[in-house]
Amino acid sequence: MKNYRALLRDYPADKRAAESRFREAAILTAMGNETDAFDSYQLFIERHPGDPLYAQAVAQQEAVAHAAAKGDIRTSFLGLKSRLERKTIVEMLEKVRDNAPRANSAPRAQYMIGQVNESRKNPVAAIAAYEKLVDDYPNSSVAPDAQFRIGEILLKQAREGNQDQANLERAKNAYRDLLLAYPNSPSTAQAKQRIATIGSRDLQASYNVAEFYRKKGELDSASYYYQEVVDGAAPSDLRNRAAARLAELKR
Incomplete structure (x- = not known):
């Protein structure tokens, strides 16, 4: 030495x-x-x-x-x-990516940037890293999983309390993008399940809104949201309850 x-x-x-x-x-x-x-x-x-x-x-x-x-x-x-530190690791991976931007090492490094940010509880930076990977290296072997991770992070945020409609919609769109861009990805089955889960959450939210309006006596608004559940839900207890409420309001 x-x-x-x-x-x-x-x-x-x-x-x-x-x-x-x-x-x-x-x-x-x-x-x-x-x-x-x-x-x-x-x-x-x-x-x-x-x-x-x-x-x-x-x-x-x-x-x-x-x-x-x-x-x-x-x-x-x-x-x-x-x-x-997270910052140190990200800087190392960025150098690996930039040293050989056309090599397979570049998308692998970019994917790991997303993984590091995700594991260190920095979801915004993780999503940005995965989005950059999908944009810059759409044909790489890790791009499908990066797209799936975007949806997973957004859905996790919703489960942990940030259940605004825009956040759920972003997650749904991320899964849909996966199905469109990478239909043969191993994650497609999970993506479809996630979309169905988000859809059921949307309908539950509509039912809750309908109940709110019914209790306030605003029956036209309540009917609108009950009908939305009936039209959008598969046969289920939620659909049956919405249909029953709708029938009551029409009497």
């Missing part, structure tokens, strides 16, 4: 500089200094794009970034080990 660094410091233009930088990164990885190794690979990638070791450096750097994203790399502070 000392010899490699001495050469890089004193003879940065030497023909052995590229290999020295690569070996430095490999040694740092072996020593458990993965974040420093990542930076060394980044210097190699920036300064030696035509070197025979370039592809290997790109692959090794990607492996380090993904290990960080999965929580396999820890940082030490005052003797305590903790996972890397």
Whole structure:
């Protein structure tokens, strides 16, 4: 390590500089200094794009970034080990993506940005990352799951209390986009189930509105929403109750 660094410091233009930088990164990885190794690979990638070791450096750097994203790399502070900050991991993955934007590593890195943000409870950033993946790499192998994750995050927010109609509608549209763009995705069956679930929530909301108007004595408005449930629901207890209420109001 000392010899490699001495050469890089004193003879940065030497023909052995590229290999020295690569070996430095490999040694740092072996020593458990993965974040420093990542930076060394980044210097190699920036300064030696035509070197025979370039592809290997790109692959090794990607492996380090993904290990960080999965929580396999820890940082030490005052003797305590903790996972890397979200911002640090995202920046690492962005470099992996931007170093080879046309390679398969780019959409994989973008997908992991979404995963990191999602796991660290940052749904807005996660959705933005998944949307960027679908927009920039629509034909990648991870694009269908990214589209599905968008719907899942929005639906989760609804389940946890943010049940405004716009949020549910966005989730429904995300699942519909999946069915349209990736009809052969393994997630299509789940997407269809989610759409049906959201639809039933919409109808339950309509029934609740109808009940509200009925109790206030605004019967025309109540009839409108009961009819909406009857027209939109499959045979079910909810549909039967709405039909019964509607029949009462017409007497």
